[in-house]
C-alpha cells in the first residue's frame with residue numbers, strides 16, 4: 001500500500017453480516033478510513049457498527065448503490081483507492097418469495113455502481129488509476145448444484161445458477177467481468193461458500209437454529225436435511241477479501257472456502273450438542289429434541305463444495321478456524337450478545353418468520 005496517494009476505501013453493504021464484520025476487522029487492523037454506504041434494509045443493522053461510534057475513521061452513509069447521484073458524490077468527496085461491494089439481497093428463501101428486490105439491487109444496483117466507479121476511475125491520475133481496485137463479493141451459489149461425487153467448484157466451472165438469488169449474483173458477476181474486459185476497470189471477484197459467525201441475521205440456518213433453540217422453538221430442517229454446504233467462519237472470509245484486495249490480479253476471480261463440507265442435519269446437531277454443553281436446557285433434555293422436518297425449499301440445491309486452492313496457492317491465504325472452533329466461537333458470541341439478536345428482531349423480522357414457517361418457528 002506504500003506510496004499510494006489515496007488512503008480510503010468505500011465499502012457497500014457494511015451494515016450487513018459480512019460487510020459489518022469486514023469493517024470492524026479492517027479498522028481493528030488498520031487506520032485507513034472506511035466510507036460505508038448501506039441502504040439499511042431489514043438486513044442492515046447499525047447496532048453491528050456501534051463499536052465504531054465516534055470513530056473518525058468510519059463514515060456511515062445511508063444510501064442505495066443504485067443511486068448514481070449519491071455514489072458519484074461519495075466518490076468525488078472521499079476519493080477512495082478501492083471499492084468493495086458487499087451490498088446485496090442475500091437470502092435464497094426471500095428471493096423465492098419476491099425476486100424483484102434481488103434484480104433491483106444485485107443486478108441494476110451493481111450496474112449503476114460500476115458505472116459510477118468507472119466514471120470516477122477514468123478521471124484519476126495515472127498512478128492512482130493503476131492502483132485502484134473494485135472488489136466484488138460474490139457466492140459459490142453461481143455455480144449451481146453438485147452431485148455427491150462431483151469435484152468441488154473451481155473458478156473455471158460453468159455458471160449454472162438455480163435460484164433467483166444465485167441468478168442475480170451470477171448476473172452481477174458477469175457485469176463486473178465485462179466492465180474489466182470492455183473498459184479495463186481493475187476488478188477482482190471473490191466467490192465464497194456459506195459464512196457463519198457473529199452478527200449473522202437470524203433468517204439464515206445457523207443463527208436461526210441458535211435463536212430458536214434458546215427460545216424453545218422448533219428447529220426447522222428443510223426436506224431430509226442431507227443438503228451439503230461448505231461453511232467458512234466470517235473472519236476467514238474477511239481475511240481472504242483483504243488478501244485479494246492487496247495482491248489479487250485484476251480481472252481474476254478467486255474461490256473462497258473452508259474445506260468444511262457438512263450436511264445441514266449435522267450442522268444442526270453440532271449446534272445442539274454445543275448448546276447442551278454451554279447452556280443446558282432447564283429440563284435436562286437435548287436441544288436436538290426441537291428438530292422438526294419441514295417442507296423442502298423449491299429447487300433446493302443439493303450440494304455446494306468449493307476448491308479454494310487458487311487463493312491458497314497464488315496468494316497464500318488459508319482459513320484460521322476449523323468448523324468446530326468457529327461454531328463454538330459463534331455460539332458463545334450469540335449467548336453473550338442476546339441484546340443484538342433482540343434488536344434486529346423487528347416487526348419485519350416477525351412477519352418474515354410467520355410467512356416462511358407459519359406462526360410456530
Ligand code: NAD
Pocket residue numbers: 012013014015016017018019020037038039040041042043044045063064065066085086087088089090091105109137138139140169191192193194195196201
Ligand atoms: P446481508 O443480507 O447480511 O447484508 C447485505 C447488506 O447490504 C445489508 O446491510 C443491506 O442493508 C445492504 N443493502 C442491500 N441492498 C442495498 C442497496 N441497494 N444499496 C446499499 N446497501 C444495500 O448479506 P451478507 O450475508 O453480509 O452478504 C454480503 C455479500 O456477500 C453479498 O453480496 C452476498 O451475496 C455475498 N455472500 C454471502 C455469503 C453468506 O454466506 N452470507 C456467502 C458468499 C457471498
Ligand code: TYD
Pocket residue numbers: 091092093194203204205206208220221222223225227228229264297
Ligand atoms: P441458508 O442459511 O439460507 O443459506 P443458503 O441457502 O444460501 O445455502 O441455508 C443453508 C442450508 O440450510 C440450505 O441448504 C437451506 C437449509 N435451511 C434449513 O434446512 N432450514 C432453514 O430454516 C433455513 C433458513 C435453511
